[in-house]
Amino acid sequence: MKACPTEAIRVREGLAEIFEERCVDCGMCYKACPVSAIIIEQDDFEEIFSYKARVVLVPSVLIGQFPSNVSIEEIYGSLKKLGFTHIYEVDSVVDVVQGGYDRFKGSHPDQKPVISTFCPAIVRLIQVRFPSLVENLITVKPPSDIAAVKYKKQLINKGLKNSEVGVFYVTPCAAKIASFKSPVGEEKSMVDGVINMEYIYNMMLNLILGKEVERECADVNQVSPKGILWSITRGESRHQKGRSLAVDGIANVTQFLERLEESEDNNFDFLELRACDESCAGGVLISENRFLTVERLYGRARKVEKHGSESAEDYDSKAYDLEPILPRSMLALDHDRVKAIEKMGKIEELLKVLPGIDCAACGSPTCRSLAEDIVQKRAELTWCVFLQELYIRNGKLSLDDADRINAKIWGGDRDYRSQSK
Numbered sequence: 001m002k003a004c005p006t007e008a009i010r011v012r013e014g015l016a017e018i019f020e021e022r023c024v025d026c027g028m029c030y031k032a033c034p035v036s037a038i039i040i041e042q043d044d045f046e047e048i049f050s051y052k053a054r055v056v057l058v059p060s061v062l063i064g065q066f067p068s069n070v071s072i073e074e075i076y077g078s079l080k081k082l083g084f085t086h087i088y089e090v091d092s093v094v095d096v097v098q099g100g101y102d103r104f105k106g107s108h109p110d111q112k113p114v115i116s117t118f119c120p121a122i123v124r125l126i127q128v129r130f131p132s133l134v135e136n137l138i139t140v141k142p143p144s145d146i147a148a149v150k151y152k153k154q155l156i157n158k159g160l161k162n163s164e165v166g167v168f169y170v171t172p173c174a175a176k177i178a179s180f181k182s183p184v185g186e187e188k189s190m191v192d193g194v195i196n197m198e199y200i201y202n203m204m205l206n207l208i209l210g211k212e213v214e215r216e217c218a219d220v221n222q223v224s225p226k227g228i229l230w231s232i233t234r235g236e237s238r239h240q241k242g243r244s245l246a247v248d249g250i251a252n253v254t255q256f257l258e259r260l261e262e263s264e265d266n267n268f269d270f271l272e273l274r275a276c277d278e279s280c281a282g283g284v285l286i287s288e289n290r291f292l293t294v295e296r297l298y299g300r301a302r303k304v305e306k307h308g309s310e311s312a313e314d315y316d317s318k319a320y321d322l323e324p325i326l327p328r329s330m331l332a333l334d335h336d337r338v339k340a341i342e343k344m345g346k347i348e349e350l351l352k353v354l355p356g357i358d359c360a361a362c363g364s365p366t367c368r369s370l371a372e373d374i375v376q377k378r379a380e381l382t383w384c385v386f387l388q389e390l391y392i393r394n395g396k397l398s399l400d401d402a403d404r405i406n407a408k409i410w411g412g413d414r415d416y417r418s419q420s421k
Helices: 028-032 045-050 072-082 090-107 120-129 131-136 143-157 174-181 197-209 225-229 250-261 290-303 337-353 367-375 385-393 399-410 416-420
Strands: 009-012 015-018 053-058 086-089 165-171 193-196 244-248 270-274
Touching: 009 399, 045 053, 045 165, 045 193, 053 143, 072 086, 072 197, 086 090, 086 143, 090 143, 090 225, 120 131, 120 174, 120 250, 131 250, 143 165, 165 174, 165 197, 174 193, 193 197, 225 290, 244 250, 250 270, 337 367, 385 399
Parallel strands: 053 086, 053 165, 165 193, 244 270
Antiparallel strands: 009 015
16 A cells, blocks of 8 residues: 555455556556565467567567677577567667657647656556646657557558557566556557566576577667667656756656646756656566666667667657547546535545554555545544544444454454554
């Protein structure tokens, strides 16, 4: 509950319950759970064989997972061995993305700061928790989406049917899975399936260590240093004009956006905001240490020639622009504005009664979230263990009643009053 940046998790009858309207798919609960009870759904790998042309979209951070003594040719060869017929590094299109950024900034000269839509968890965070900032989001698809559209079109132009081409993205995070399954700013994703990076990395590494890879079978994409580093912290912001800032880690981003909403310091031209520490190198589905991954990517960037990416002139606004992104505020207490205002007043009154220490023993992460749950009839005031003590002393609640309440929350006969003391 405490790890969730949007307070989307409650405990009821001993089980975690997720409020979907609040969830931004950041994966923080996945990382925090001490017993690995949370899983991230993914597509069945065998689905790739349903297509004649099997395209795997590879982010540079997958390459950065492998030790320096593993060559790019071996990495590509292992993907071919697993069954893919075509390999395309999504970061080859970052200049196309940059072209879209420049178009957006040119057509919105007074919109400051503009905010990158690279990280889907951040897009959803802004929709849910900072709806006043949705107009600042750049309506340009991220590299993974543009690469999917572009490469599929190339294969179709070579004579393949649309139904014969399957495009699969290797994801370092849960938010990318959600962004393809339930896209924001587009009706349907061009990606046919999403593959857990941790899962495929282990399969690839086993093939490479077992010497089962034919190195000469793979044609390697030429990715520029700019593209290789795009998905890690400061990958975008260092290439933007004006005052740019990069913030990583969803707690840091949340804190920064709170300051931005309060207009304490909003004199920025461009914001690169990423949910994970070290950005995609710290994704929840990454196997390797994020700092080693970043170091390897910088090493690769130093070695490659300074060309190879798609041109910014290739930007196709019809195919690569997002539709306007709409807010979905988690703070909407009621569709009726009058009732919503009444509920807000009740929440403030409840906060005067609640202890304000955010112990979470009530099954809600904070006292404010408990107050919201009470107003929305999802909880009761007696669920607060501190108020239970007061009610027991005043004879308004028996010990047995208190135990039944706690069992209803935590699913067992646990005495949370003694723990809260």
